Amino acid sequence: MATFADTTFTAPEQIRNFCIIAHIDHGKSTLADRMLQITGVVEERAMRAQYLDRMDIERERGITIKAQNVRLPWQVDGSDHVLHMIDTPGHVDFTYEVSRALDACEGAILLVDAAQGIEAQTLANLYMALDRDLHIVPVLNKIDLPAADPEKYSAELANIIGCEPTDVLRVSAKTGVGVKELLDEVVKQVPAPVGQADAPSRAMIFDSVYDTYRGVVTYIRVVDGKITPRERIKMMSTGATHELLEVGIISPEPKPCKGLGVGEVGYLITGVKDVRQSKVGDTVTAERKGATDPLAGFREPQPMVYSGLYPVDGSDYPDLREALEKLQLNDAALTFEPETSAALGFGFRCGFLGLLHLEITRDRLERESGLDLISTAPNVVYRVITDDRKELTVTNPSDWPVGKIDSVFEPVTKCTIISPTDYIGTIMELCQGKRGQLLGMDYLSEDRVELRYTMPLGEIIFDFFDALKSRTRGYASLDYEESGEQESELVKVDILLQGEAVDAFSAIVHRESAYGYGTRMATKLRELIPRQQFEVPIQAAIGSRVIARETIRAIRKDVLAKCYGGDITRKRKLLEKQKEGKKRMKMVGRVEVPQEAFVAALSTDESSDKKKK
Numbered sequence: 239m240a241t242f243a244d245t246t247f248t249a250p251e252q253i254r255n256f257c258i259i260a261h262i263d264h265g266k267s268t269l270a271d272r273m274l275q276i277t278g279v280v281e282e283r284a285m286r287a288q289y290l291d292r293m294d295i296e297r298e299r300g301i302t303i304k305a306q307n308v309r310l311p312w313q314v315d316g317s318d319h320v321l322h323m324i325d326t327p328g329h330v331d332f333t334y335e336v337s338r339a340l341d342a343c344e345g346a347i348l349l350v351d352a353a354q355g356i357e358a359q360t361l362a363n364l365y366m367a368l369d370r371d372l373h374i375v376p377v378l379n380k381i382d383l384p385a386a387d388p389e390k391y392s393a394e395l396a397n398i399i400g401c402e403p404t405d406v407l408r409v410s411a412k413t414g415v416g417v418k419e420l421l422d423e424v425v426k427q428v429p430a431p432v433g434q435a436d437a438p439s440r441a442m443i444f445d446s447v448y449d450t451y452r453g454v455v456t457y458i459r460v461v462d463g464k465i466t467p468r469e470r471i472k473m474m475s476t477g478a479t480h481e482l483l484e485v486g487i488i489s490p491e492p493k494p495c496k497g498l499g500v501g502e503v504g505y506l507i508t509g510v511k512d513v514r515q516s517k518v519g520d521t522v523t524a525e526r527k528g529a530t531d532p533l534a535g536f537r538e539p540q541p542m543v544y545s546g547l548y549p550v551d552g553s554d555y556p557d558l559r560e561a562l563e564k565l566q567l568n569d570a571a572l573t574f575e576p577e578t579s580a581a582l583g584f585g586f587r588c589g590f591l592g593l594l595h596l597e598i599t600r601d602r603l604e605r606e607s608g609l610d611l612i613s614t615a616p617n618v619v620y621r622v623i624t625d626d627r628k629e630l631t632v633t634n635p636s637d638w639p640v641g642k643i644d645s646v647f648e649p650v651t652k653c654t655i656i657s658p659t660d661y662i663g664t665i666m667e668l669c670q671g672k673r674g675q676l677l678g679m680d681y682l683s684e685d686r687v688e689l690r691y692t693m694p695l696g697e698i699i700f701d702f703f704d705a706l707k708s709r710t711r712g713y714a715s716l717d718y719e720e721s722g723e724q725e726s727e728l729v730k731v732d733i734l735l736q737g738e739a740v741d742a743f744s745a746i747v748h749r750e751s752a753y754g755y756g757t758r759m760a761t762k763l764r765e766l767i768p769r770q771q772f773e774v775p776i777q778a779a780i781g782s783r784v785i786a787r788e789t790i791r792a793i794r795k796d797v798l799a800k801c802y803g804g805d806i807t808r809k810r811k812l813l814e815k816q817k818e819g820k821k822r823m824k825m826v827g828r829v830e831v832p833q834e835a836f837v838a839a840l841s842t843d844e845s846s847d848k849k850k851k
């Protein structure tokens with residue numbers, strides 16, 4: 239078995255850098271595992287025990303090896319090659335990171351489930367790879383499945399890529415069938431990297447992760463020159479310099495090496511403690527005699543979606559801050575700043591790349607730090623021009639200007655939806671309801687169609703994906719990318735309890751949806767807020783104009799009424815119990831609102847879309 243002990247500076251002609259792109263669950267990780275096994279990087283015996291159980295191993299080793307990049311030895315016709323397999327994050331929120339990972343490769347294996355065919359993320363990733371001139375190796379996976387239809391889907395794939403159906407390789411990542419041949423084809427088809435060995439060093443960061451024991455581990459691909467340990471390096475976007483503690487390759491554990499040359503992929507450890515100092519897309523060079531021009535394409539991750547996060551129990555606020563700070567060490571895209579809400583108390587306004595990013599973050603905070611959280615309705619970033627020509631960036635409904643507004647701009651996206659043809663009607667209806675505009679429609683095969691829409695991001699982030707899934711019984715897949723901004727008729731709807739606005743419920747919506755949002759919230763709150771000793775009007779308003787109203791009727795609740803004639807200790811107990819309950823109430827003006835009402839009112843579970851069904 240070939241090994242890499244001390245191997246450094248492999249000649250570029252021997253190197254092949256590739257990634258595997260696929261729709262979720264089409265078998266990327268399983269194929270990666272099989273490659274580790276077939277190339278002998280992981281022993282047969284260790285394979286079963288360790289590599290299929292990635293989470294455990296990650297925990298054990300304390301370093302994320304989730305195939306961020308793995309170096310595999312492979313011989314074709316008697317000559318040795320080094321394959322770097324680079325993993326790409328799968329989801330649309332992390333598109334920028336996917337694109338940087340693709341930039342580190344010359345080729346991509348496009349993996350498609352032979353029982354399902356092309357899905358939205360298959361296409362999104364394929365277009366991104368084609369944009370970067372990567373060589374595409376089309377592969378059908380799961381050919382062992384009884385439901386596999388390789389004939390149909392090779393034709394579909396060939397049609398999209400513009401190759402012959404016979405060029406589409408067939409594998410089973412599960413059984414290993416066809417994987418050796420696939421590796422041979424990677425060597426034959428994917429071009430070797432090119433770069434200038436004598437030039438000042440330039441390497442691109444395509445991923446960086448925080449490791450509790452070692453600090454930030456930065457994954458790089460060297461483009462020109464070489465990176466060697468014990469030299470100081472410079473991050474070109476900030477000019478910050480760092481000492482290099484270790485340079486290495488991953489095969490499959492991190493192994494220190496003497497350096498990385500042109501076309502090589504590996505990792506750096508500098509001892510920095512925060513991934514924001516080692517940003518994806520940045521160029522690394524040597525501090526002395528370094529390069530002057532960075533590689534193209536560095537972009538700061540920009541939050542697209544904002545939401546307030548509040549602890550259900552106000553005393554957890556310091557813990558929430560600590561948990562957010564900890565998460566930020568490993569997530570350069572997460573931003574947060576303290577905010578106070580009259581209704582929810584102290585919390586943080588957080589910025590996310592997208593809704594999935596929000597959900598993952600919230601989930602991790604709750605799971606890893608044991609916090610109970612309320613998140614306010616997510617909103618996108620609006621550009622508002624007031625009547626006196628001032629321009630504001632609004633990331634929070636409470637920052638919406640009070641005076642007259644000249645115009646409002648909101649971000650829009652280009653969406654791709656792939657679905658069986660049976661659902662075209664219902665998808666179109668849904669998209670139109672969300673202010674979508676049809677850009678085009680193509681048939682992938684007789685019974686499957688691709689629909690392209692432009693749609694405001696603000697409409698997608700609520701419950702669009704859930705609505706799409708439930709209307710198509712889970713068959714449709716969605717992908718979207720940002721695509722500039724458009725002017726829209728947007729208004730802020732306030733929800734008032736007894737004439738007082740509850741900031742947590744304010745939302746920025748399209749003028750046409752304002753009435754729907756207002757009535758929905760008012761009805762929900764009437765059901766959720768218990769009756770008080772006085773009448774409580776619930777109103778929805780745009781500025782001072784009320785657009786919906788509900789009323790909670792008054793009651794006089796005498797908890798002791800039932801205890802007539804009972805003994806005094808029982809009465810005391812009841813009063814104590816009532817006092818406990820009150821602690822969990824939030825006072826909005828004179829109205830007592832149970833914490834659960836906020837949680838329930840802010841959840842989108844009962845959105846209008848679902849109610850319709």
Ligand SMILES: Nc1nc2c(ncn2[C@@H]2O[C@H](COP(=O)(O)OP(=O)(O)OP(=O)(O)O)[C@@H](O)[C@H]2O)c(=O)[nH]1
Nearest residue numbers: 262263264265266267268328379380383410411412
């Ligand atoms: N029958 C069969 N099942 C497979 C094959 N390859 C993968 N699977 C199964 O498909 C499911 C998804 O596989 P993964 O490798 O986790 O897919 P993935 O694309 O990495 O998914 P994410 O990591 O969630 O994006 C798993 O249950 C695998 O066991 C195959 O060749 N045949």
